[in-house]
Amino acid sequence: MRATELQQVVVLGATGSIGLSTLDVLNRHTDRFALHTITAHRSVKKMLELVLTYQPVQAVMACPNAAEELASQLPSESPTRVIGGAQALIDAASAADVDIVMAAIVGFAGLRPTLAAAEHGKRLLLANKEALVSAGRVFMEATRTGGATLLPIDSEHNAMFQCIPANTQGRPQSAGVEKILLTASGGPFRGRRRMELVNVTPEEACAHPNWSMGRKISVDSATLLNKGLELAEACWLFDCTPNDIDVVVHPQSIIHSLVRYDDGSVLAQLGNPDMRTPIAYGLSWPERIEAGVSPLDLVSVAKLDFEAPDLDAFPCLRLAQEAITQPGGMCVLNAANEIAVAAFLEGELGFTGIDNVIAHALESVSSSEPESLEAVENLDGRARVCAQERIHQLARDTGGV
Numbered sequence: 032m033r034a035t036e037l038q039q040v041v042v043l044g045a046t047g048s049i050g051l052s053t054l055d056v057l058n059r060h061t062d063r064f065a066l067h068t069i070t071a072h073r074s075v076k077k078m079l080e081l082v083l084t085y086q087p088v089q090a091v092m093a094c095p096n097a098a099e100e101l102a103s104q105l106p107s108e109s110p111t112r113v114i115g116g117a118q119a120l121i122d123a124a125s126a127a128d129v130d131i132v133m134a135a136i137v138g139f140a141g142l143r144p145t146l147a148a149a150e151h152g153k154r155l156l157l158a159n160k161e162a163l164v165s166a167g168r169v170f171m172e173a174t175r176t177g178g179a180t181l182l183p184i185d186s187e188h189n190a191m192f193q194c195i196p197a198n199t200q201g202r203p204q205s206a207g208v209e210k211i212l213l214t215a216s217g218g219p220f221r222g223r224r225r226m227e228l229v230n231v232t233p234e235e236a237c238a239h240p241n242w243s244m245g246r247k248i249s250v251d252s253a254t255l256l257n258k259g260l261e262l263a264e265a266c267w268l269f270d271c272t273p274n275d276i277d278v279v280v281h282p283q284s285i286i287h288s289l290v291r292y293d294d295g296s297v298l299a300q301l302g303n304p305d306m307r308t309p310i311a312y313g314l315s316w317p318e319r320i321e322a323g324v325s326p327l328d329l330v331s332v333a334k335l336d337f338e339a340p341d342l343d344a345f346p347c348l349r350l351a352q353e354a355i356t357q358p359g360g361m362c363v364l365n366a367a368n369e370i371a372v373a374a375f376l377e378g379e380l381g382f383t384g385i386d387n388v389i390a391h392a393l394e395s396v397s398s399s400e401p402e403s404l405e406a407v408e409n410l411d412g413r414a415r416v417c418a419q420e421r422i423h424q425l426a427r428d429t430g431g432v
């Protein structure tokens with residue numbers, strides 16, 4: 032970072048739930064941060080609003096036609112340059128005058144720009160867990176060789192990051208960490224039996240009890256697949272195995288995760304469920320800045336409950352636990368899940384069909400640990416084709432699962 036200047040920030044996925052929360056935090060600290068670039072896929076209307084409000088240097092639309100449309104709607108005196116295309120996202124994330132990149136594109140689509148930020152040594156705020164989980168070793172190697180500072184934005188991993196001494200994050204056992212406790216809200220269907228999940232609708236699945244999030248992660252939360260992605264994410268971030276991590280359902284989402292030490296101490300990070308807390312910590316670490324989050328009132332929370340996850344009703348977590356141990360397994364699982372969730376949201380697949388499609392892909396797609404970006408993309412592509420075929424087959428056989 033250039034010492035006396037504002038830190039230049041790129042927000043990938045600015046029109047999404049994490050993107051908007053990031054812009055809110057940045058806007059509270061215009062004395063520290065300047066908005067270099069915001070990006071979106073093709074939401075022109077939302078992007079236009081953001082450009083007019085925040086006046087970034089650049090606005091990038093992944094879809095070139097959307098970029099043209101946005102440019103045509105901006106007033107001629109706007110200081111913002113509009114660019115289109117996938118390469119423009121990569122260029123923005125790796126630009127020499129950029130200090131901080133918020134990776135908040137949803138899904139595998141975020142991999143290339145996120146990886147570019149890692150390779151170019153940025154302070155990388157990682158919300159886009161699908162990128163890390165799919166590209167695992169390739170991603171971590173890019174972070175290491177690029178000299179990037181990787182800061183987890185997922186509230187659970189941000190909590191772990193806060194509870195493990197900074198100089199031992201890559202080898203927590205050396206700091207006396209005995210177990211990481213990854214908390215899960217349980218999602219909107221917690222307590223239901225599998226039979227009761229067959230006919231749930233996308234609207235019900237997206238109605239998360241505690242968090243307001245994008246539709247894809249909301250469905251992942253409802254299936255518990257999100258917890259599987261987070262398990263893999265924690266393994267990469269903190270150099271540990273699934274055996275070092277227990278998943279605990281905590282429906283109030285007040286404790287964001289815990290770390291148990293050899294001496295019996297358990298450290299936890301608590302706070303209201305508001306993503307602006309981990310975003311602010313990622314932006315300012317090792318300092319802390321105001322995030323606009325209301326103070327936690329434990330008396331009104333009153334009760335903190337805990338239970339074990341129900342892997343019979345929600346087999347996606349078990350599938351992830353197995354996939355983590357298979358070379359390339361999480362890349363296959365993630366790709367199959369993205370296809371299945373999109374089909375569920377389109378009404379082409381039932382809720383319980385999601386784990387069926389993932390299990391089928393894990394059984395059918397042969398994989399080894401991908402050692403390059405091309406190998407990751409190849410594996411992801413093969414898993415997508417397999418998942419799509421399974422969805423068609425299910426539709427033919429049963430009219431959907």
Ligand code: NDP
Nearest residue numbers: 044046047048049071072073074136137140158159244245
């Ligand atoms: P949203 O769906 O709300 O937003 C997604 C963003 O990505 C939008 O800006 C969207 O643009 C953009 N985008 C979608 N597809 C593409 C594409 N093909 N190319 C370029 N940009 C694209 O997602 P969330 O904010 O909920 O989640 C973002 C990431 O953060 C996910 O990986 C999620 O798992 C993670 N996360 C989210 C949390 C949350 O509270 N929401 C919590 C923890 C992690 P457009 O509007 O044009 O479609």
